[in-house]
Amino acid sequence: MRGRANITQLWTRVILVVCSVVFGLGLVWTALALPQEATGLARVVKPRMPESGVTNPVTAVLLNFRGYDTLLEIGVLLLAIIAVWSLRLAPTRTALERFMAETPVLAYLVRLLVPVMLLVAGYLTWIGSSRAGGAFQGGAVVAGAGVLLLLAAMVPLPRRRRLLRSLLVMGFGLFLAVAGGMLLLGNNLLEYPPERAYILILAIETLLTVSIGLTLALLFLGVIPEVAAIQQRREDNV
Template identity: 45%
Template sequence: MSSPEKVTAQIKAPTSFLLGLACAGIALFLIAALIELPDEALGLTELSKQHMDESGVEHPVTAVLLNFRAYDTWLEVGVLLMAVMGMLLFQRRSDLRDIERMPAPDPVLNWLIQLLFPMMVLVSGYLLWMGKFSSGGAFQAGVVLGAGGVLLWLAGHPSISGFSGRLFRFLLTVGFGSFLLVAFYNVLLSQAILDYPVAYAGTIILIIEAAATISIAVTVAALIIGLQPVIRDRDRTPLEPH
């Protein structure tokens, strides 16, 4: 087995050079296509501006994410969920309770984290709220919160590995589930699947965003923490049959 340290090219130098030429060709084609784009862009800025009144929020990116193209966001939260499910599936566990904990940190780091983590929760909530008016929203808020969870865990705290299995799975699915509830409600009333009434659009978006923030945070933290070795790593049954 070769050392993983060095760059190992499976392909020999002449072939590699030819492949380089092919990739350069692809790049040239793409650039040629770019240059042929019309100068006058017919983007969707105007269209989204016209419908901002109906969206219930004041920031165009949030309006697109949670209202005009809510489908995309819904399925995207679904993709996150599937990534976690895939990871847990082939690790043969349903929660992170058996993850090995990091050793307790020195007092200075501990103090820093006690200071930083509440700030991160605060910033996350602020970003979530600000999404209605300006830059911010569920994704940024979720990632900040998730990074806070990872930080907490790196400092030897249980973080999300302290959640019980049921709570962990609930938090993972609550974002996807809230979209599903809205869709189900709309189907019952035989409306378009993700159509919010204009009067309540802002509130519904905030609730969905809050749920999505929690799901994104737990998912991001689980994807990073879940890669760590478990306690009793050697006792676990290997995945392949003997």
């Protein structure tokens, strides 16, 4: 039964397939009914680009024009790691860790790749203000490097709670502080003064890259790092 759909009755499945097909065709019809003439927001964004502080329109939308979406989204990411940690999963050792003891190739590859990945992440974040890139792309690469390190067990799991937690909250914290700080200056929430916008966006993006990368890598781990570290030490002593 495992590995196959569990609705055994044939007729139930036939009805389901028919329903899915009808629903799919309805969606296709809806998509085709969309006007071919794009009435997109590009023409709204373009004239206001000089106010945004950056030249890449996607970054301008993400961190300036629709900054509220991005702020809440970072909140969702932070919420996800809190929710995952609150489940108190049991630490597991990966199969790769055992494999690591037998081959030097992975360790060599990780040593070679991680510095390059961090460099790429920094570049992506930096270039985000003018071309394709930004905090999320950079953060994803940082996360990739983190996952590699975790899989290869090349770094000891961090045991300093405060430091780790402040790194996780840092991106969201600065973003929220800047957003709220604008209220003190008499602007609206998230309304940056155009002459300061670039430096504010760059600062937010830099911290976001670190926070996003770390959060994603720790989501992959699933376990609270210091709990896993204690467990690991206990196993090693046995």
